[in-house]
Amino acid sequence: MNSIKSKAVLVIVAVLSANAAWAQSEGGSSGYGTYFIYGLIAVSVLVFFMIILQVADNLMVIEAKQSGVASTGANFSIFPNWKELFAPRLPEYLRGKPLTALRRGHNINLEGEAELVLDATAGAKTFAMQPFNFTGISPIPKLLVEVGDEVKAGDHLFFDKKRPEILYVAPVSGEVIAINRGAKRSITEIVILADKEIKYRELKGFDLDGGTREGLVQYLLDAGVWPLIRQRPYDIVAEHDVVPRDIFISTFDTAPLAPNLNFVIQGQEEAFQKGLDVLNKLTDGKVYLGLDGRGKEKPHAAFTEAKGVETHYFHGKHPAGNVGVQIHHTKPISAGDKVWTLGVQDVATIGRIFTEKRFNAERVVALVGAELKQAKYVRTFLGANIGDLINDNLANDHVRLISGDVLSGKKKTADEFLNIFDDQVTVVLEGDDFELFGWLLPSLNTPSISPTLPSTLFPNLKKRAETNTHGEKRAFVVTGNYESVLPMDVYPQELMKSILVGDFEKVEGLGIYELSEEDVALCEFVCVSKQPVQQILRQGLEMMREQG
């Protein structure tokens, strides 16, 4: 505190003395020209004085760095730096912690946030593994089961012909009742009718301290948790023969109506820590944990007290909780880097194959949205049937069911299943109605970043989400909107245009490896021209992946 005060005094003295110099130089002037000359002299005196001050100050900072005292990251300049002046007011638990404050972004405030109650009874009856959830897998994987087979949770279901080592397993025990196919005979769902009491395939266990990395990889592959690890760039299933540079986990979700992971982790603390220990063995780098630094709620002790990891706090609006944004601000992905990312519950699942010695893919899923009678959390397993989860909870039947959040989730029918990486079902109103002069009327219910809509004046007002596009698709017109919601050093609009014209070098140079769909979802939301930004990005990622 003291150092800040003394700095302020020094700065004020500097300004005052500069004023004195200016006042002196003004004497005895007449006419506009002389004013101008004297003004110039005053300015140059001021500039000269500031240069001397700046040079001296820099020398001091360099001195501090060379002597080694600057390693703490403290500010040794006499000028208060930007962060000190404008840093957000932080609660006690964030003091002195590594914190990145992100200024750009946007929170979409919607009605229908889940109450913090966990309904353990509302179980789904059917579950499914959906091969297309795993980006990069071939559309027709090799099946290891047939319709009518009885499987246990953790039994192998299929593998990708391109990578036969990676095995995909059943999330629950029961009878395989259907294998659904989509376009060109691709396999969309392997549906299992769950037993009342889940039976597990016994795993033989693995000695984490004594075993080799290779042995560990083999154990994870066999146990079926490998597909839960995702690899960037491209956001694909992790390659088993790759040692990742680092592993990143975000422990908070800032997406609209996203589940509160502090609540979700309750009861899974031990498994989560075990999972982190496992991940530490898989990388030569570090395991990074991104923590909620928004200051509203202290993160759960399982996150703050996690051992063997680097924790880093992030303050800001959505997408501050996206792992892609966190990677960008901790240790960005450059060409050639490969990093892994996981969800919090996926880490716990990995932990449980050590603590329980079985593939226990329990999931706490948030049912959210204004069209539900009660928005709440339910305990179920991976790939639960959405209709079973929603059951008779719907308050309105003209709705859209979404696996995931409203920005990057997927539209589902009641017969379909939760996607593998989603821990949220959102129910929103289907907005297929004409609106008279909709482009002119000020609407309070329409979320927007534009101050031309009055909803922007009340950022805390919760809106009832609906799916109308509020306009037709157009060519790119507006500039600067995408940048205003993406807190990364990336030019999204330039990147999208480069993808559309297929300019490989520029696409790579503009940082496509650092992005996945969820990171640019807000750009798509704010797009005035209603462009499909996420789809364009995926097209670019596929283009780059084919190039190798």
Added chain:
Amino acid sequence: MKKALLNFLHRIEPDKEKHPLLHTVYDGFFTFAFTPNLVTKGGVHIRDGMDLKRLMVQVVLALQVLYLFGTYNIGHQHFVALGEYTGFLQGVHLKLVYGLIQIIPLIIVAHVVGLGIEFFYAYKKGHGIEEGFLVSGALIPLIMPPDIPLWILALSVAFAVWIGKEAFGGTGMNVLNIALLARVFVFFAYPTYISGDEVWVAGLSSLAPGAAADYGWIHLSVFNPLFEALNLPGYNPASAVVDGYTGATPLSLAFHSGWEHVTEVYTDAQMWWGTIPGSIGETSKPLIILGALYLAITKIADWRIMFSAVVGAAFMAVLLNAWGATPFMEVPWYYQFYMGSFWFAIAFMATDPVTASATPSGKWIYGFLIGFVGMIIRVLNPAYPEGWMLAILFMNVFAPLIDYYVVQANINRRLKRAKVAA
């Protein structure tokens, strides 16, 4: 009510196969009345309430005060030249009606020609009618002299929309600002209609003292009887231009004989508030700044461009003051902002997102250079004392180059980071 209207509109919908052109036009008007019932498909499930229609209409709204003032000022300047009703609020009905008679045909012609070409191309290419011309159509009448012949206006709009926009692929694809392109077309093809001292005041046969006012049948046989019935004074066809009146704009005076001469003819307040001759919308600085603030606060126009353009212009004006080789250069730098179309140009033309720089740092450079180059053209160009139109078109062409370097810097930053890490 809404349902009845919807049903009616659905009933009169032309067949898409049989009458494609008619259907395109119908679709344009239908989407104007009703936001379509489109829902999101793939990607995000909810969308921001902002679309291109809402965006464009905000600009048009910001221009409305200028239309109001510009219309009145056409009448006001006309009567000042005749030496009648020289107070701003004298003869309100005469000035307003006179202005409306002048400006309404301009608005109609600009929209009929521009929208006609837009509709035709929308039908040809088979897409919906895009909103780009909403703004161009509102801007073009404001940057024309009040007496511009309608056929010249029609030609210039056709040139701008056709060659400037549709040839490049339509809304969002143009390289040059459409409204300025229309103006620059007149400027080079018919220079006598848009430059010199004679063109800025409407309705005079010439500016020579004693020249008669030029009233048409609409003034004399429609409105004069009406005013007579209302017991108001009417238009007097015997009025003539008063002695000593020149019609010259402040810029033209400053250009020829310096600031001293300007102050002999116009007061500071007159120039600032805009009761001077000029293009229709450009004269009133406070109202333009009001519109600019509205656009900046609603984030429709980028404040960076406006701000750095002011800085750039001031910087160059100060440099010119220091040089001071001609009377025009010696005009105090802050008075440069009292004259000409600077404010209008940077508020509504320079900030066009399609033709401006796309990157945030690019916008600073782009705006600064517009101010800088525009002031050079205004003061140093020997033929014509104004420069914003040419400066903005010039920088439109350079905007992609600025963006190229900004984007390249981002790419290099990323490469450097990879090298440091490796």
